[in-house]
Amino acid sequence: xxxxxGKAKIEVIEKYCKGCNICVxxxxxxxxxxxxxxxxxxxxxxxxxxxxxxxxxPDFAIKVHDA
Amino acid sequence: MAKKVALLQGNEACAHGAxxxxxxxxxxxxxxxxxxxxxxMSVELPKIGGAFIQMEDEIAAxxxxxxxxxxxxxxxxxxxxxxxxxxxxLLGYAxxxxxxxxxxxxxxxxxxxxxxxGPSQSDVLQARWGTxxxxxxxxxxxxxxxxxxxxxxxxxxxxxxxxMPVQVVFDEIVGHMRxxxxxxxxxxxxxxxRTEPTVAPEDYKPYDTQFGDVAPLAAxxxxxxxxxxxxxxxEDGFPTTKAELVDAEQRRQxxxxxxxxxxxxxxxxxxxxxxxxxxxxxxxxxxxGRYAVDRLREEGVKAGLFRPxxxxxxxxxxxxxxxxxxxxxxxxxMNLGQMVLEVERVVARDCAVELIGRVDGEPITxxxxxDKVKEVL
Amino acid sequence: MAYDYEKNIRPGKLPHIWxxxxxxxxxxxxxxxxxxxxxxxxxxxxxVSGIGCxxxxxxxxxxxxxxxxxxxxxxxxxxxxxxxxxxxxxxxxGDGDGVAIGGNHFIHACRRNIDMTYVVFNNYIYGMTxxxxxxxxxxxxxxxxxxxxxxDPTFDISKxxxxxxxxxxxxxxxxxxxxxxxxxxxxxxHKGMAVIEVLDxxxxxxxxxxxxxxxxxMMKRLKDIAVPVxxxxxxxxxxxxxxxxxxxxxxxxxxxxCEQYTEVIKRAQAQSE
Numbered sequence: 135x136x137x138x139x140g141k142a143k144i145e146v147i148e149k150y151c152k153g154c155n156i157c158v159x160x161x162x163x164x165x166x167x168x169x170x171x172x173x174x175x176x177x178x179x180x181x182x183x184x185x186x187x188x189x190x191x192p193d194f195a196i197k198v199h200d201a
Numbered sequence: 202m203a204k205k206v207a208l209l210q211g212n213e214a215c216a217h218g219a220x221x222x223x224x225x226x227x228x229x230x231x232x233x234x235x236x237x238x239x240x241x242m243s244v245e246l247p248k249i250g251g252a253f254i255q256m257e258d259e260i261a262a263x264x265x266x267x268x269x270x271x272x273x274x275x276x277x278x279x280x281x282x283x284x285x286x287x288x289x290x291l292l293g294y295a296x297x298x299x300x301x302x303x304x305x306x307x308x309x310x311x312x313x314x315x316x317x318x319g320p321s322q323s324d325v326l327q328a329r330w331g332t333x334x335x336x337x338x339x340x341x342x343x344x345x346x347x348x349x350x351x352x353x354x355x356x357x358x359x360x361x362x363x364x365m366p367v368q369v370v371f372d373e374i375v376g377h378m379r380x381x382x383x384x385x386x387x388x389x390x391x392x393x394x395r396t397e398p399t400v401a402p403e404d405y406k407p408y409d410t411q412f413g414d415v416a417p418l419a420a421x422x423x424x425x426x427x428x429x430x431x432x433x434x435x436e437d438g439f440p441t442t443k444a445e446l447v448d449a450e451q452r453r454q455x456x457x458x459x460x461x462x463x464x465x466x467x468x469x470x471x472x473x474x475x476x477x478x479x480x481x482x483x484x485x486x487x488x489x490g491r492y493a494v495d496r497l498r499e500e501g502v503k504a505g506l507f508r509p510x511x512x513x514x515x516x517x518x519x520x521x522x523x524x525x526x527x528x529x530x531x532x533x534x535m536n537l538g539q540m541v542l543e544v545e546r547v548v549a550r551d552c553a554v555e556l557i558g559r560v561d562g563e564p565i566t567x568x569x570x571x572d573k574v575k576e577v578l
Numbered sequence: 579m580a581y582d583y584e585k586n587i588r589p590g591k592l593p594h595i596w597x598x599x600x601x602x603x604x605x606x607x608x609x610x611x612x613x614x615x616x617x618x619x620x621x622x623x624x625x626v627s628g629i630g631c632x633x634x635x636x637x638x639x640x641x642x643x644x645x646x647x648x649x650x651x652x653x654x655x656x657x658x659x660x661x662x663x664x665x666x667x668x669x670x671x672g673d674g675d676g677v678a679i680g681g682n683h684f685i686h687a688c689r690r691n692i693d694m695t696y697v698v699f700n701n702y703i704y705g706m707t708x709x710x711x712x713x714x715x716x717x718x719x720x721x722x723x724x725x726x727x728x729x730d731p732t733f734d735i736s737k738x739x740x741x742x743x744x745x746x747x748x749x750x751x752x753x754x755x756x757x758x759x760x761x762x763x764x765x766x767x768h769k770g771m772a773v774i775e776v777l778d779x780x781x782x783x784x785x786x787x788x789x790x791x792x793x794x795x796m797m798k799r800l801k802d803i804a805v806p807v808x809x810x811x812x813x814x815x816x817x818x819x820x821x822x823x824x825x826x827x828x829x830x831x832x833x834x835x836c837e838q839y840t841e842v843i844k845r846a847q848a849q850s851e
Contacts, residue, residue: 152593186755254657257683261682271657273662276657
């Protein structure tokens with residue numbers, strides 16, 4: 135999966151995000167961080183596009199796109 | 202060609218009336234004394250490609266007909282007192298979501314298990330107010346087998362026309378007695394089908410008031426997609442708690458029936474023109490009432506019979522007129538005073554109102570009625 | 579890459595009402611992916627629910643949606659399917675809705691083997707009303723109505739469905755997001771009553787009363803308790819203590835109810851000719 139590294143664009147739909155922290159906790163490469171009650175993309179270059187954040191986001195608030 | 206004639210039980214006539222009206226879905230649960238309705242439907246519906254299902258309980262039977270009705274089918278269930286109590290939950294659902302359906306209640310003694318094989322008329326206020334919350338009600342009370350047939354047809358017509366549940370309530374006597382029935386020819390009785398939407402699917406709102414107080418109802422499985430809920434909702438069908446929207450929707454539902462009283466109300470009058478005393482009776486009790494009126498007339502007593510066929514909405518205007526020209530209204534009913542409350546309410550103090558209540562599982566006799574009439578005069 | 583969920587969702591309906599960290603959203607996304615995979619026609623698919631948090635799901639979906647009364651989803655859905663057998667019928671609802679107040683309808687839909695897919699969002703609690711214990715709340719746990727610990731034994735929803743006659747029964751959890759759609763796809767394609775139980779979390783009314791400090795703790799628990807059916811065979815009873823089997827738990831071929839009724843129609847019509 136490492137060949138995917140650095141080619142992602144992560145979209146956070148802030149009005150949907152409820153700040154549950156699931157995406158932050160289960161990201162295997164520590165890309166995401168909480169910024170108050172909303173998630174933010176802190177280290178995009180580490181993203182391996184495993185989609186775990188998008189799949190586990192209960193709020194339709196994260197989308198992982200190809201860059 | 203001679204009409205098809207049969208000797209039918211009231212319950213059987215009811216089922217045949219439903220099929221004549223175009224019913225294609227029946228969801229039921231066995232309960233005395235209504236079971237024959239389900240039995241005949243189980244015979245007749247598959248013949249015409251319709252669906253009969255015996256559900257796991259009374260609530261499920263009611264749920265199944267609402268599901269069936271939402272696909273566009275004319276749907277019916279039948280029950281009796283204890284089952285009707287269970288159905289109140291989803292009767293309310295049918296009211297708020299405005300789903301057309303017909304519920305047959307063959308009345309037996311109660312409360313609770315009561316007298317399963319004994320006649321009663323003690324569900325007539327339940328027919329109006331049984332489910333919680335404000336809602337309109339239509340309840341029809343036939344008193345003969347032929348009339349059970351035709352009123353069942355009318356129940357479907359009213360359900361589809363006004364998009365709401367309609368109850369047909371008759372006592373066990375009418376449900377189980379056998380009479381000669383003439384089957385109407387196809388087309389002889391009016392059949393009203395559901396108004397389907399004409400707007401583009403993207404413009405469809407299931408409670409759209411631009412069409413008046415009764416909005417067209419699309420069928421599930423058509424090109425119209427929409428949401429149905431038991432929550433208070435706005436015109437678009439989605440839940441709302443906005444005060445003005447909830448108020449408007451609730452008032453519209455009451456108004457749609459209040460404004461249509463002339464179309465819905467029906468009653469029979471016999472010898473009321475010059476009556477000094479009027480027997481107001483419905484169901485099998487009206488049959489005793491009519492006999493009593495004939496005997497009283499023979500004795501020179503000016504008696505008349507007023508028989509509401511729509512119990513709800515109650516034909517209050519006509520009863521008010523009659524109250525002004527008569528000395529008293531006698532209300533015989535197989536309960537301890539239910540419709541009499543409505544009569545007292547509409548009559549106010551224009552004439553005396555007297556109840557003959559009976560709850561021992563025996564019918565009210567003409568003699569009982571004649572005695573009460575003489576007492577009043 | 580990014581999944582287009584929105585094409586299945588009614589415009590303007592998001593964000594949904596569920597609390598932060600509620601697994602219902604994860605399960606809903608799995609359901610959407612499954613319905614897409616099966617290519618269900620929106621006009622010809624009814625989504626039916628009862629009352630409770632999970633039962634709000636159909637309101638978001640751009641299908642024929644019916645939010646019925648508490649517990650009654652399977653009974654309404656049976657009416658839809660019987661009246662229009664060509665429609666796809668999907669029920670969704672919670673544990674209390676499905677197997678407490680709706681238990682009778684649930685087991686009888688299983689018994690009939692009527693062709694529908696029932697997705698149970700089992701979060702072990704009545705969430706909408708504030709956290710009262712449900713038939714799946716573990717014995718001993720705290721709920722707003724079991725302040726001294728829950729004295730009730732529990733239902734195993736999947737076992738209940740199998741016992742009642744459902745012909746496809748599967749289980750997964752909100753943690754195992756990609757398994758949700760895979761199992762629901764199998765359920766939708768299965769002819770007959772398919773029950774998919776999704777073990778789920780309610781951080782707001784269950785988690786905070788029961789040793790879970792965060793949503794993430796609840797998710798980790800779902801991960802830890804799940805044992806795939808295939809793996810369970812190689813495990814000792816001690817190793818399986820406290821675990822829950824996931825995957826396809828039961829599948830059989832048995833006549834489907836609407837097809838059976840089609841035969842009734844044929845017999846009735848043959849007799850009346």
